[in-house]
Amino acid sequence: xxxxxxxxxxxGGQKAFEIIKNGIANGADTFGLATGSTPETMYSYMVSxxxxxxxxxxxxxDEYVGLDGNDExxxxxxxxxxxxxxKPFKKTYVPDGKAEDLDAECKRYDDVIxxxxxxxxxxxxxxxxxxxxxxxxxxxxxxxxxxxxxxxxVNANKRYFxxxxxxxxxALTMGIRSxxxxxxxxxxxxxxxxxxxxxxxxxxxxTEDLPASVLQNHNDVAxxxxxxxxxxx
Ligand code: F6R
Numbered sequence: 001x002x003x004x005x006x007x008x009x010x011x012g013g014q015k016a017f018e019i020i021k022n023g024i025a026n027g028a029d030t031f032g033l034a035t036g037s038t039p040e041t042m043y044s045y046m047v048s049x050x051x052x053x054x055x056x057x058x059x060x061x062d063e064y065v066g067l068d069g070n071d072e073x074x075x076x077x078x079x080x081x082x083x084x085x086x087k088p089f090k091k092t093y094v095p096d097g098k099a100e101d102l103d104a105e106c107k108r109y110d111d112v113i114x115x116x117x118x119x120x121x122x123x124x125x126x127x128x129x130x131x132x133x134x135x136x137x138x139x140x141x142x143x144x145x146x147x148x149x150x151x152x153x154v155n156a157n158k159r160y161f162x163x164x165x166x167x168x169x170x171a172l173t174m175g176i177r178s179x180x181x182x183x184x185x186x187x188x189x190x191x192x193x194x195x196x197x198x199x200x201x202x203x204x205x206x207t208e209d210l211p212a213s214v215l216q217n218h219n220d221v222a223x224x225x226x227x228x229x230x231x232x233x
Pocket of ligand 1: 033034035036037038039061062123124125126127130131132133
């Protein structure tokens with residue numbers, strides 16, 4: 001893994017943006033994208049650039065079950081606000097959290113991923129080491145599936161909601177197998193709360209108990225970490 005140490009989230013977002021830009025110069029046109037606070041600076045750099053993404057495709061990692069794209073807490077809404085409304089893509093995919101048949105939606109999303117192989121996958125990391133919403137214990141062979149979010153994840157995400165009871169407890173997520181099939185992966189981690197997960201991911205054993213550790217088995221990963229996230233290394 002290529003470990004890129006930066007001062008803070010702003011510098012980290014800039015580095016990630018540069019990797020995206022280089023990737024595009026070398027033919028990348030399908031991007032796996034993440035939500036949450038981590039990639040926000042990268043999206044700002046993308047938005048304020050003069051780049052055109054109108055022939056690019058995005059495939060997002062996950063979505064809360066029960067929220068539709070107009071809900072301000074949905075990941076579709078987040079992506080529209082932070083990126084797509086400013087920089088239109090040719091096609092943007094996010095799992096449908098309102099799908100009536102969630103199993104069928106998982107299958108449909110796996111077909112989307114198969115039809116749009118991901119050139120560059122952007123990831124954050126949960127405090128418990130999750131990637132996407134693949135929580136500890138998820139099989140490395142998993143494809144798109146419905147997850148029950150752990151208490152740790154619900155608590156970490158409650159900052160976006162009025163009260164913790166409003167945080168959905170289920171989500172649809174791309175599986176680890178699909179994430180690992182991306183040609184290149186950029187994982188960003190900023191802040192002290194991520195320090196233990198980052199240590200486990202980089203220095204611990206490869207184990208389903210810490211999903212991000214699987215990235216040790218991928219041959220093209222850039223890990224961008226700020227000083228606080230690197231503080232346990
Ligand atoms: C979001 C996602 C999650 C987040 C992770 C970190 O699409 O897949 O794995 O990347 O929960 O969240 P933040 O960036 O808010 O700390």
